[in-house]
Amino acid sequence: MAWQWFHRLGSPRWFYQKTGAWLPWLALASAVLLIVGSIWGLGFAPEDAKQGNSYRIIFVHVPAAFLALAGYYLMAVSGAIGLIWKMKLAFAVMRAAAPIGAVLTFIALFTGAIWGKPTWGAYWVWDARITSMLILLFLYIGVMALSQAVNREQVADRACALLALVGTVNIPIIYKSVDWWFTLHQPATLRLTEASSIDPSMFYPLLTVIIGFYCMYAWTLLTHTRTLLLRREIRTKWVQQVLTEGK
Amino acid sequence: MPVTPKFPVVLQVRDLACDRDGRRLFEGLDFSLCTGTAIQIKGSNGAGKTTLLRTLIGTASDFRGEILWCGSPFPGALPVLRESLLYIGHQGGVRDSLTPLENLIWYGATRESALWALDCVDLSGFEGSLCHGLSAGENRRVALARLFLPQAPSLWILDEPFTALDAVGVATLEQQMAAHLHSGGSILLTSHQPLSLGRLASVDLSDFMVDEPLVAMEAEHVFS
Amino acid sequence: MSSVDIHPLVSGARAVPDFATFLRIEMLLALRRRADIANPLLFFVSVLALLPLGLGPEPELLANVAPGMIWVMALLATLLSQESLLRSDFENGTLEQLTLLPQPLYFAVLAKSLVHWIATGLPLALLSPLLAVMLNLPGEGYLCLFVSLLMGTASLSLIGAIGAALTVAVRRPGLLLALIVMPLYVPVLIFGTGAVQAAIDGYAYSAQLAILAALLAAAAALAPLATAVAVRISLDN
Numbered sequence: 001m002a003w004q005w006f007h008r009l010g011s012p013r014w015f016y017q018k019t020g021a022w023l024p025w026l027a028l029a030s031a032v033l034l035i036v037g038s039i040w041g042l043g044f045a046p047e048d049a050k051q052g053n054s055y056r057i058i059f060v061h062v063p064a065a066f067l068a069l070a071g072y073y074l075m076a077v078s079g080a081i082g083l084i085w086k087m088k089l090a091f092a093v094m095r096a097a098a099p100i101g102a103v104l105t106f107i108a109l110f111t112g113a114i115w116g117k118p119t120w121g122a123y124w125v126w127d128a129r130i131t132s133m134l135i136l137l138f139l140y141i142g143v144m145a146l147s148q149a150v151n152r153e154q155v156a157d158r159a160c161a162l163l164a165l166v167g168t169v170n171i172p173i174i175y176k177s178v179d180w181w182f183t184l185h186q187p188a189t190l191r192l193t194e195a196s197s198i199d200p201s202m203f204y205p206l207l208t209v210i211i212g213f214y215c216m217y218a219w220t221l222l223t224h225t226r227t228l229l230l231r232r233e234i235r236t237k238w239v240q241q242v243l244t245e246g247k
Numbered sequence: 248m249p250v251t252p253k254f255p256v257v258l259q260v261r262d263l264a265c266d267r268d269g270r271r272l273f274e275g276l277d278f279s280l281c282t283g284t285a286i287q288i289k290g291s292n293g294a295g296k297t298t299l300l301r302t303l304i305g306t307a308s309d310f311r312g313e314i315l316w317c318g319s320p321f322p323g324a325l326p327v328l329r330e331s332l333l334y335i336g337h338q339g340g341v342r343d344s345l346t347p348l349e350n351l352i353w354y355g356a357t358r359e360s361a362l363w364a365l366d367c368v369d370l371s372g373f374e375g376s377l378c379h380g381l382s383a384g385e386n387r388r389v390a391l392a393r394l395f396l397p398q399a400p401s402l403w404i405l406d407e408p409f410t411a412l413d414a415v416g417v418a419t420l421e422q423q424m425a426a427h428l429h430s431g432g433s434i435l436l437t438s439h440q441p442l443s444l445g446r447l448a449s450v451d452l453s454d455f456m457v458d459e460p461l462v463a464m465e466a467e468h469v470f471s
Numbered sequence: 472m473s474s475v476d477i478h479p480l481v482s483g484a485r486a487v488p489d490f491a492t493f494l495r496i497e498m499l500l501a502l503r504r505r506a507d508i509a510n511p512l513l514f515f516v517s518v519l520a521l522l523p524l525g526l527g528p529e530p531e532l533l534a535n536v537a538p539g540m541i542w543v544m545a546l547l548a549t550l551l552s553q554e555s556l557l558r559s560d561f562e563n564g565t566l567e568q569l570t571l572l573p574q575p576l577y578f579a580v581l582a583k584s585l586v587h588w589i590a591t592g593l594p595l596a597l598l599s600p601l602l603a604v605m606l607n608l609p610g611e612g613y614l615c616l617f618v619s620l621l622m623g624t625a626s627l628s629l630i631g632a633i634g635a636a637l638t639v640a641v642r643r644p645g646l647l648l649a650l651i652v653m654p655l656y657v658p659v660l661i662f663g664t665g666a667v668q669a670a671i672d673g674y675a676y677s678a679q680l681a682i683l684a685a686l687l688a689a690a691a692a693l694a695p696l697a698t699a700v701a702v703r704i705s706l707d708n
Contacts, residue, residue, distance in 0.1 A: 138653060142650050149638070149644070150640065154707075162704060163651060166633055170658070173686075177657065178657070304571060306567060308707055338562065340563065343563065345500065349496060354568075
């Protein structure tokens with residue numbers, strides 16, 4: 001049946017065994033890509049004409065911001081899969097994605113603030129993009145707080161999934177409204193135009209780092225999901241087997 | 248189980264297992280509820296009586312096995328089941344800022360039928376006073392008054408209906424239940440108290456308890 | 472109890488309350504719990520009265536912050552009253568009975584949100600001119616403040632109901648509810664204050680009001696659906 005793979009993918013045991021084999025490769029790939037990308041970006045890419053060396057923080061800032069947003073959608077989509085097909089694995093992925101996404105959002109905000117000091121002359125500017133990221137952080141925190149507050153795991157799973165979905169519907173509206181608000185209150189500081197034509201000498205190292213971040217994200221997400229699965233399925237035979245046999 | 252062709256089966260439960268917080272409460276539960284019969288669910292505290300009732304009304308969704316309403320399976324059959332369901336849970340669904348009369352009207356009763364039902368549960372004279380001024384037993388009777396409304400739905404699912412009732416109240420309720428069965432309704436209830444109803448079967452959840460602590464890895468295990 | 476011989480007619484279908492009955496009974500409940508209506512309003516007024524004590528009484532300064540402050544306080548007042556929206560119904564079992572009705576939960580939730588708005592948003596909007604006077608809001612902003620609050624608080628009531636439903640089974644939901652719902656309130660806040668600011672500055676503000684109306688329409692269509700799902704999730708324990 002065509003649904004067989006979907007069904008198999010949803011099996012916690014199958015997921016645990018398969019991903020166990022992927023983990024080392026993901027770790028290796030992210031380590032290599034991140035090291036190569038960082039050395040390339042920090043050491044060999046040319047200086048920016050306007051911003052000098054300070055622009056180099058984009059090698060952390062941009063991938064973190066990318067993944068923070070993508071991570072929210074991943075969380076919402078797995079929550080939706082969980083709600084619709086009642087798949088336990090999807091809920092575990094959703095729960096694992098929340099703290100990782102929150103940390104990435106925080107990193108994006110933090111590096112953005114550091115970058116803001118030499119660029120705008122202030123650590124915090126109520127720029128449209130920064131404000132949207134801040135609200136994204138609140139959305140993440142909301143999901144995490146709800147999952148902590150609801151005692152029963154199954155109820156918490158579904159409640160968080162619904163909240164994540166509601167957030168997903170809201171993200172574009174929030175982004176658009178914040179953007180509109182920003183153009184209304186545009187402060188007298190330099191508005192950083194997004195590097196529309198980034199030079200290849202900067203773009204390739206950035207791309208390397210972004211792919212490296214994606215690999216690292218996948219590795220973290222898988223590891224966290226596997227831990228969650230073990231804890232949730234502790235009463236099943238396969239977990240007992242895994243625990244007694246070591247691997 | 249008194250399954251005779253004379254009484255068509257309305258609610259059928261096949262190989263039902265219910266979980267709560269990852270703990271299996273019972274499994275392999277089988278029973279059929281026919282028109283004109285009542286089933287009393289028994290079992291010690293924590294055996295899963297309330298969970299079973301909440302599963303059968305569709306509020307709790309964590310179950311394995313089959314539940315059929317008039318032959319069609321859950322959860323698709325739930326909207327149809329709710330058309331003819333009257334459920335009274337631990338919390339009676341009585342709002343204390345409303346009067347008994349207003350509470351019944353909220354349940355869709357007309358003023359006349361509500362007054363009649365309140366009269367049946369011996370609350371005439373109280374229909375205009377707010378429910379937070381009434382005693383626990385009186386509040387329970389407001390909830391149970393729904394059973395006395397004309398045109399009551401055919402399936403009654405009652406969670407401990409006799410709590411907080413006095414002897415007269417218990418007798419009146421039993422009489423009403425018998426009348427309901429007589430006119431072709433069916434009742435599923437939990438109670439620790441012995442009942443004197445005509446066609447009454449009982450299901451003891453203690454017989455379906457689980458001793459296997461570990462859940463085997465099965466295909467169905469994918470879905471929560 | 473009376474010993475009348477009772478033979479009820481067993482019918483397939485049950486008697487079901489209609490939307491008007493829901494509204495009527497919810498209104499009745501809101502009227503009986505007057506403190507629940509009064510408290511958010513008193514909060515709204517008293518915090519805004521504290522504001523000049525913190526900021527200083529300069530009329531220009533107050534006029535500058537008035538639109539934003541009135542809006543933020545309206546938002547907080549709505550949020551505070553949201554917690555009790557479903558709580559007592561959850562505790563006395565009425566919420567469970569609501570989910571067992573054959574008709575969609577959507578309408579029951581919509582009725583609740585509507586009554587919540589009538590009990591909080593509407594009085595807040597009606598009170599806003601008074602506070603605008605106290606905070607020295609320029610005269611051009613009054614009408615816009617009133618209209619934007621009227622529509623905006625309705626959206627807030629609808630959106631907040633999702634949070635109330637998600638947290639109804641949590642023991643102390645107060646701050647959690649705020650945390651969940653606040654980010655969802657952002658667009659309404661932005662366009663609400665934006666409209667008032669535009670009115671004060673002498674620009675056309677119909678665009679912002681139109682967006683507020685669009686947000687309200689979307690919230691009325693979608694939020695009760697989400698709330699209904701959330702209620703079922705919260706009850707499933």
